[in-house]
Amino acid sequence: MGTNVLVTGSNGQLGLTIKELYGLNDEGLNFTFFSKEELDISNNQETTKIFTQNQFDYCINCAAYTNVEQAEVDVDEAFKVNAEGVRVLAHACQLANVVLIHISTDYVFDGEALQPYLESDVTKPINQYGKSKLKGEHYIQEIMERYFILRTSWLYSQYGKNFLKTIISRIDKKESLKVVNSQTGTPTSSAFLAHIIFQIIKTGVNRYGIYHATPNGKTTWYGFAKEIAKHFKDYDSHKIQPVEEFTSLAPRPKYSVMSNSKAKKERFVFEDWEHYLKETILRFELR
Numbered sequence: 001m002g003t004n005v006l007v008t009g010s011n012g013q014l015g016l017t018i019k020e021l022y023g024l025n026d027e028g029l030n031f032t033f034f035s036k037e038e039l040d041i042s043n044n045q046e047t048t049k050i051f052t053q054n055q056f057d058y059c060i061n062c063a064a065y066t067n068v069e070q071a072e073v074d075v076d077e078a079f080k081v082n083a084e085g086v087r088v089l090a091h092a093c094q095l096a097n098v099v100l101i102h103i104s105t106d107y108v109f110d111g112e113a114l115q116p117y118l119e120s121d122v123t124k125p126i127n128q129y130g131k132s133k134l135k136g137e138h139y140i141q142e143i144m145e146r147y148f149i150l151r152t153s154w155l156y157s158q159y160g161k162n163f164l165k166t167i168i169s170r171i172d173k174k175e176s177l178k179v180v181n182s183q184t185g186t187p188t189s190s191a192f193l194a195h196i197i198f199q200i201i202k203t204g205v206n207r208y209g210i211y212h213a214t215p216n217g218k219t220t221w222y223g224f225a226k227e228i229a230k231h232f233k234d235y236d237s238h239k240i241q242p243v244e245e246f247t248s249l250a251p252r253p254k255y256s257v258m259s260n261s262k263a264k265k266e267r268f269v270f271e272d273w274e275h276y277l278k279e280t281i282l283r284f285e286l287r
């Protein structure tokens with residue numbers, strides 16, 4: 001008995017965080033974790049089989065093609081996972097009456113806004129990764145009735161490759177850093193996102209649709225790096241310098257802050273992004 005939850009892409013940052021924080025919970029949730037090797041969401045036959053052989057109540061889709069730079073050259077592969085894979089998963093969920101909790105991105109926006117994006121704002125991705133993720137969103141909306149699309153941004157954790165880990169390893173080596181100061185967004189810890197997902201399932205909220213799932217506040221990548229450095233007292237943070245541009249294949253939105261006020265109405269508690277950064281650094285002993 002209890003609530004059965006399938007987690008796809010379970011060896012990624014978010015999947016591993018969910019496994020670590022909630023995988024062994026004793027609150028009536030039974031998790032099944034499938035890595036890419038165990039379930040390729042773009043394989044229709046494989047995906048359909050998993051859903052017909054099991055009875056899931058929720059599917060948390062952590063599977064994605066997330067290399068923003070590489071997506072500019074590997075366009076087909078990005079769309080295969082982020083659009084076609086999501087279409088396959090949405091069909092399987094719809095047929096099996098499973099609620100899909102899917103993760104999307106701030107990169108569905110063009111970055112020209114002057115104030116935080118609302119869920120209802122016009123989407124206009126400027127890179128292939130964003131385009132592929134938006135197509136995935138559209139498939140879910142076309143195919144399904146019971147879904148949550150959680151748009152998040154600047155995800156970090158103790159797992160995989162991410163900005164936090166890169167900066168910490170440079171700080172450990174006492175290196176000087178030049179960090180881009182011309183993009184504004186909201187860093188989001190995967191533990192914060194995992195907690196929101198857990199709350200959605202635990203409370204059984206059924207106001208389906210798109211939600212922006214980021215903490216409060218905003219910064220630039222430079223500001224993010226400086227905040228990380230504050231936790232490393234023996235590192236001279238003057239060694240971190242701002243730069244305007246960085247060489248990148250993929251164009252990046254210059255402002256991708258998203259309003260989280262719709263999600264707040266569901267009574268989820270949101271702290272400032274700095275709070276979750278501290279929590280991540282302390283909890284995972286990244287110091």
Ligand SMILES: NC(=O)c1ccc[n+]([C@@H]2O[C@H](COP(=O)([O-])OP(=O)(O)OC[C@H]3O[C@@H](n4cnc5c(N)ncnc54)[C@H](OP(=O)(O)O)[C@@H]3O)[C@@H](O)[C@H]2O)c1
Nearest residue numbers: 009011012013014036040041063064066103105152154155
């Ligand atoms: N990272 C960010 O800054 C960021 C920002 C905004 C939104 N998001 C979204 O947040 C979600 C979680 O991101 P994340 O950082 O946890 O990603 P991640 O660490 O890259 O994990 C994604 C996982 O999906 C797997 N995968 C790739 N193709 C698959 C397929 N066809 N079938 C099943 N699994 C597949 C990957 O395996 P391989 O590694 O072996 O390919 C990887 O284990 C994604 O939807 C992402 O688009 C991320």
